[in-house]
Amino acid sequence: MTSTEHGRRKYDELADKYEEIFPYVADVGQLLVDYARPAAGARVLDVGAGRGAVARAALAIGCRVTAVDASAGMVERLARDYPAIDARQMDAGRLDFPDGSFDLVTAGFVVQVLPDPDVALAEFRRVLAPGGTLALSLEKQTVGRLRWLFELAAEFFGAPVPSDDEEESGAMTGKQLNALVKAAGFTDLVTDSVEMPVPMADAAALWDWLTPRGLTDAVHRLPADRAEQFHARFLAGAEHMRANGGISLDFRATLHAARTP
Numbered sequence: 001m002t003s004t005e006h007g008r009r010k011y012d013e014l015a016d017k018y019e020e021i022f023p024y025v026a027d028v029g030q031l032l033v034d035y036a037r038p039a040a041g042a043r044v045l046d047v048g049a050g051r052g053a054v055a056r057a058a059l060a061i062g063c064r065v066t067a068v069d070a071s072a073g074m075v076e077r078l079a080r081d082y083p084a085i086d087a088r089q090m091d092a093g094r095l096d097f098p099d100g101s102f103d104l105v106t107a108g109f110v111v112q113v114l115p116d117p118d119v120a121l122a123e124f125r126r127v128l129a130p131g132g133t134l135a136l137s138l139e140k141q142t143v144g145r146l147r148w149l150f151e152l153a154a155e156f157f158g159a160p161v162p163s164d165d166e167e168e169s170g171a172m173t174g175k176q177l178n179a180l181v182k183a184a185g186f187t188d189l190v191t192d193s194v195e196m197p198v199p200m201a202d203a204a205a206l207w208d209w210l211t212p213r214g215l216t217d218a219v220h221r222l223p224a225d226r227a228e229q230f231h232a233r234f235l236a237g238a239e240h241m242r243a244n245g246g247i248s249l250d251f252r253a254t255l256h257a258a259r260t261p
Contacts, residue, residue, distance in 0.1 A: 032054055049067035106134075131259060137256070
């Protein structure tokens with residue numbers, strides 16, 4: 001299985017607020033389509049489409065777009081928002097399409113969350129026509145100037161502080177993804193890096209952004225005095241960040257494109 005039931009439920013719950021929680025997804029979706037450069041009329045399959053960040057960018061330039069996602073909630077929302085897209089619920093590792101059905105297969109921020117990415121990549125190659133293009137994006141784990149927040153979470157909640165070293169983070173790296181793409185038989189592999197800073201006006205805005213990610217739930221589970229201490233420390237840390245270059249969420253990603261022989 002390449003999509004667990006737990007994962008499906010998680011994304012079902014996020015369907016109506018996914019791009020509000022992850023505001024950089026739409027920008028990277030557009031960048032990925034720009035990177036792949038499909039021609040108008042190209043047959044595009046977007047895997048793990050979510051709310052359609054990649055799919056709608058391809059649709060906007062005249063591509064014929066099919067989008068699949070394991071989450072029924074995501075597919076329902078995508079079909080409602082973009083009726084011109086053929087949206088279907090489907091597992092990335094078991095694509096129900098004939099061989100050679102598409103000119104471009106895209107997957108934005110998808111491969112790294114699959115338990116069997118090699119299986120999915122084999123399926124991507126199978127459904128691509130000879131000479132077809134594969135285009136992937138990979139989110140890069142980064143701590144950067146938010147280290148103070150990760151250290152605060154470690155102190156109060158016991159959460160580990162991620163490493164700035166990509167190799168030590170435990171997440172899939174660009175090198176690892178490239179190796180998987182090559183092992184799946186793709187050729188002419190190229191990569192690029194993009195940065196997506198998301199500025200926050202003040203400490204309250206940062207707190208609001210973190211709320212749907214579980215921060216307030218975690219704080220509410222603390223004893224009252226500890227919750228008060230955390231909130232005060234959070235506000236102090238955010239204000240220090242604002243006064244020293246501004247509050248910004250520094251998201252990074254890599255783009256990967258390759259072809260079928």
